[in-house]
Structures are given as C-alpha cells and as structure tokens.
Amino acid sequence: MELNNVIIEKEGKVAVVTINRPKALNALNSETLKELDYVVTELENDEEIYAVILTGAGEKAFVAGADITEMKDLNTIEGRKFSILGNKVFRRLENLEKPVIAAIGGFALGGGCELAMACDIRLASDKAKFGQPEVGLGITPGFGGTQRLARLVGTGMAKELIYTGKIIKADEALRIGLVNRVVEGEKLMEEARAMAQTIAANAPIAVKLSKAAINRGMQCDMDTALMYEAEAFGECFSTADQKEGMTAFVEKREKSFQNK
Ligand code: DAK
Numbered sequence: 001m002e003l004n005n006v007i008i009e010k011e012g013k014v015a016v017v018t019i020n021r022p023k024a025l026n027a028l029n030s031e032t033l034k035e036l037d038y039v040v041t042e043l044e045n046d047e048e049i050y051a052v053i054l055t056g057a058g059e060k061a062f063v064a065g066a067d068i069t070e071m072k073d074l075n076t077i078e079g080r081k082f083s084i085l086g087n088k089v090f091r092r093l094e095n096l097e098k099p100v101i102a103a104i105g106g107f108a109l110g111g112g113c114e115l116a117m118a119c120d121i122r123l124a125s126d127k128a129k130f131g132q133p134e135v136g137l138g139i140t141p142g143f144g145g146t147q148r149l150a151r152l153v154g155t156g157m158a159k160e161l162i163y164t165g166k167i168i169k170a171d172e173a174l175r176i177g178l179v180n181r182v183v184e185g186e187k188l189m190e191e192a193r194a195m196a197q198t199i200a201a202n203a204p205i206a207v208k209l210s211k212a213a214i215n216r217g218m219q220c221d222m223d224t225a226l227m228y229e230a231e232a233f234g235e236c237f238s239t240a241d242q243k244e245g246m247t248a249f250v251e252k253r254e255k256s257f258q259n260k
Helices: 030-045 076-095 111-117 145-153 155-164 170-175 185-200 204-217 222-236 240-250
Strands: 006-011 014-019 051-056 061-063 100-104 107-109 121-125 129-131 181-183
Touching (some): 006 030, 014 030, 030 076, 051 185, 061 111, 076 111, 076 204, 100 111, 107 111, 121 185, 170 181, 204 222, 204 240
Parallel strands (some): 014 051, 061 107, 100 121
Antiparallel strands (some): 006 014
C-alpha cells in the first residue's frame, strides 16, 4: 500500500510510526486511518519489531483530532463508516501484541487524545496540550474518549474535561494521570527511543503477555483478571526466553532473548 500520510521507520527492534500531515496538524482523515490500519498489520506481522513509538510530524501537533473538514459534510451512513473504521484501528492498536509508546510533542485533541490513550504509555513534551473538545463541535468523543479517559483519569475528571472541552497543558495532564511522563520538548524522541529500547531488551513474549493480561484484566472482575494473569504466567514457561532469562541469571551472564 502506498503511504501518503503515515511514515514507518524501523530502528533495530523499534518501529517509529509518524502521522505525517503537519499542514493539517496531523488530523485524522479516513485515508490516514486506513494507512494506520495497514501499518498496524505490518507491525503485527513483523517478528523483528518488539516495541513501537507513535508520534506526529512537525512541532505543533501530535494529532489535532479527527479531520473536521472531511467530517463536516458526512451523512449518517458515511459517519457510521468513519466511526467503524476509526474504532477498528484504535482497538487494533490497543490490542497490538507489542507495546506502543505515544510520543506527544504538541496538540493531542479529540481523536488525537483518544489515539494517545489507545497506546500503552504516553510520553509528553512540556509543549504538549490535551483535550476532548468534541462537544463544542456538536458531537461526543467517538474514538473511545468517553471510556478510555474515564478509565485513565477517573470519571469526575473525565467528565470535567469532556463537558467543558477545555485544553490542558502537559503538567496538568501529568498531574491527573493522563500521561506517564513529561520531558523537555527537544528530548521527547530521545526519551521515547530510550524507553522503547529498554522494553525491547526484555523478553518480547513476556511483554506481550503482560500487555494482554493488563488489558483483559481491566475489563473484568479481580478473580477473572487474576486467572488471566495465571494463564499468562504459565504460558511463559513454554518459552525458550523464560529458560534463557532464568538460566542467564543463575549463570551470572548476559541474557539473549529470541522471541521464542
Ligand atoms: N481537522 C482538520 N483540520 C485541522 C484540524 C482538524 N481537527 N485541526 C487543525 N486543522 C488545520 C486547520 O484547519 C489549519 O488548516 P489551514 O487553515 O492552514 O488550511 C491548520 O490545521 C493549522 O491549524 P490552525 O491555523 O487552526 O492552528 P492554530 O495554531 O491557530 O490552532 C488548534 C491550533 C489545534 C487549537 C486549532 O487548529 C484547533 O482548534 N483545531 C481543532 C481541534 C479540535 O477541535 N479537534 C477535535 C476534532 S473532533 C467519531 C469519532 C471520532 C471523532 C468524531 C467522530 N465517530 C465515531 C463518528 C473525533 C472528533 C474529533 O477529533
């Protein structure tokens, strides 16, 4: 597939995916969502990639939302199609069997904030800004914002952000738990790469199973969730990497994981 709006670069075991429509502040139109869907499939199938960084091109925005220019004239059927496409891509990203770090250098608004929330970890530059301004456009958040934001920051704070549509700065996003960490603007990608490499140096199957256990466990009661954890833990013992990790520890040598 020819990619016009998304760039994928592989750096060893880490893939850097960049939404590349800086003139529109990387707004998500349907073409970009389709390309992102394709990129998720590529990442899924690439056994050499252990961690992913998702970012936006340019200094101003991560993603300034769904593309309002494209959305404004949609009819009901087209609106539904757009919704199905967006939700499918975000869910696939959330469930991708590799950790995804969102590196947020500027505006993450509406669908952009929702895209960041579909990632596992959010690193923000001190210039980043967040918000769910949809109600000011006459719509509700549509790519999971009502659900993922409430789960991340609690219902009270999610309701305040969604009802007011206000835009908050990175330090406030950190305070409420919307982002994991805030770093100096120039250091954003360096920090994201360092974190991705740290993750990629660990056993990829164990990381994958941890992600699945957390994601699945957050959607059910504690007893069921702990069963998922036990299942994941057990599965690790059928991997060569578990043997390697523990043997290397006992033999006091460097470990070498093979994703097996
Ligand atoms: N869509 C399309 N173009 C956008 C855009 C967006 N979301 N955001 C910015 N742009 C474009 C601007 O139109 C402008 O284009 P030109 O005029 O240069 O051609 C260019 O990017 C630069 O923007 P500004 O000139 O406005 O730059 P400023 O620095 O003055 O302002 C801003 C930056 C981020 C504060 C402002 O651009 C802004 O307020 N943008 C809109 C932010 C927003 O409201 N985002 C939420 C969009 S609604 C659904 C699922 C999901 C959604 C909806 C439905 N379903 C399930 C059906 C999601 C909805 C949203 O995300």
